Amino acid sequence: MQALxxxxxxxILDTLVSVGAAFVLGSLIGLERQVRQRTAGLRTNTxxxxxxxxxVDLAQGLTGNEGAVRVIAYVVSGVGxxxxxxxxxxxxxxxxxxxxxxxxGSAAVGACAGADRIVEAFxxxxxxxxxxxxxxxxADRINRNPLDEExxxxxxxxxxxxxxxxxxxxxxxxxxxxxxxxxxARHVEQIPFGREDVHIQAILYATSVVPEQLxxxxxxVEQMPGVTxxxxxxxxxxx
Numbered sequence: 001m002q003a004l005x006x007x008x009x010x011x012i013l014d015t016l017v018s019v020g021a022a023f024v025l026g027s028l029i030g031l032e033r034q035v036r037q038r039t040a041g042l043r044t045n046t047x048x049x050x051x052x053x054x055x056v057d058l059a060q061g062l063t064g065n066e067g068a069v070r071v072i073a074y075v076v077s078g079v080g081x082x083x084x085x086x087x088x089x090x091x092x093x094x095x096x097x098x099x100x101x102x103x104x105g106s107a108a109v110g111a112c113a114g115a116d117r118i119v120e121a122f123x124x125x126x127x128x129x130x131x132x133x134x135x136x137x138x139a140d141r142i143n144r145n146p147l148d149e150e151x152x153x154x155x156x157x158x159x160x161x162x163x164x165x166x167x168x169x170x171x172x173x174x175x176x177x178x179x180x181x182x183x184x185a186r187h188v189e190q191i192p193f194g195r196e197d198v199h200i201q202a203i204l205y206a207t208s209v210v211p212e213q214l215x216x217x218x219x220x221v222e223q224m225p226g227v228t229x230x231x232x233x234x235x236x237x238x239x
Contacts, residue, residue, distance in 0.1 A: 011061060014057075014116065015057050015061075017118070018053050018057050018113045018114050018115075018116060018118070019050055019053050019054060019057065019113070019114075021053075021113040021118050021121055021122075022049040022050050022052065022053035022109065022110040022113035022114065022121065023046060023049070023050050025049060025109045025110075025113065025121055025122065025124075025125040026045050026046040026047075026048065026049025026050060026106050026109060026110060026125075027042060027045075027046045028125060028129060029045045029049070029102065029105065029106050029109065029125060029128050029129060029132075030042035030043065030044060030045030030046050030106070032129060032132055032133060033045060033099065033102060033132070038098075038099050038102075039086050039096060039099050040086055040099045040102065040103055044103070045102065045103065045106040046106075048079060048082070048103050048106040048107050048110065049106045049107065049109050049110035049113070050110060051107075051110065052075045052079070052106075052107045052108075052109075052110030052111045052114060053110040053111070053113045053114035054114065055071050055074075055075060055114065056068050056071050056072055056075065056110070056111050056114030056115050057114040057115075057116075058071075059071035060114070060115060060116070065115075068114070068115055072111050072115070075107055075110075075111055076104075076107070079103055079104055079107040080104070082103060083099075083100030083101070083103045083104055084100065086099045086100045086103065098132070102128065102132060105124065105125075105127075105128035105131075106128070108124050108128075109121050109124045109125045109128065112124055155203065155204075155234070155235050156183075156203070156204040156209055156214070156232060156233070156234050157201060157202070157203050157204070157232065157233050157234075157235070158174065158178065158185075158201070158202040158203075158204065158214070158217075158218070158230075158231075158232045159199065159200070159201050159202075159229075159230070159231055159232070159233070160174060160199070160200040160201075160221055160227060160229065160230045161193055161197055161198070161199055161200075161227070161228045161229040161230075162197065162198055162200065162224070162226045162227045162228065163196060163197055163198070163226035163227075163228075164192075164196050164197060164198050165226065166224070166225060166226030166227070167190060167198040167200065169224070169226075170200060170221065170224055170226065170227060171188070171190070171200055173220075173221065173224065174200065174202065174217075174221055175188065175202070177217045177220060177221070178202065178204070178217060181213050181214075181216075181217060183204050183205070183209060183213075183214070183217075184204070184205050185202040185203065185204055185205070186203050186204060186205045187202070187203045188200070188201070188202045188203075189201045189202075197228070209234075214232045215232075218230040218231055218232060
């Protein structure tokens with residue numbers, strides 16, 4: 001029987017040590033996540049580490065180090081898809097990125113253990129835990145500090161409400177005057193507004209403006225025939 005042919009007590013002991021190390025280290029990483037009640041907690045991180053260790057250990061036993069290297073590459077990409085499932089976007093808010101990165105770290109720990117690099121697995125797990133614990137208060141403190149207005153990047157939007165018959169002229173003059181003051185438009189959109197009016201919205205390339213300059217442009221636009229409102233606004237950019 002092939003099963004008896006492949007039965008090797010020394011190989012089984014080696015696998016037990018590798019998978020056992022992945023189990024312990026993955027559990028430590030997952031325990032920290034479970035305490036913080038994250039999406040991927042104790043069991044998920046443990047299973048990721050154990051699964052990576054088993055795949056790498058099996059490949060190494062069958063084809064040696066070359067096969068283990070190929071499987072590690074597949075583990076990296078496979079866990080990337082798993083981590084993507086933990087990332088959720090609700091409006092402008094994105095959550096789960098740290099959880100996905102932790103799963104990736106657990107897979108790296110398991111891969112080290114499966115390749116019989118136990119010391120490296122302990123080192124990797126230590127740094128993953130340190131990133132999630134020691135750096136957490138540092139990140140929280142930074143997030144609580146408001147940004148100075150000078151260092152904040154903003155997106156500037158110019159908005160004009162005009163009569164539909166005048167929209168072509170208003171559009172051309174608006175773009176012309178903005179470019180003359182050094183504020184070219186990155187995107188311009190015309191949206192129906194009521195029965196006869198049109199809402200012209202222009203998003204500028206600039207990340208900072210001189211308010212007086214834009215105010216002057218808006219005053220000129222508002223004096224044009226058919227224009228009822230002309231104003232600009234600023235909003236903080238993501239990332």
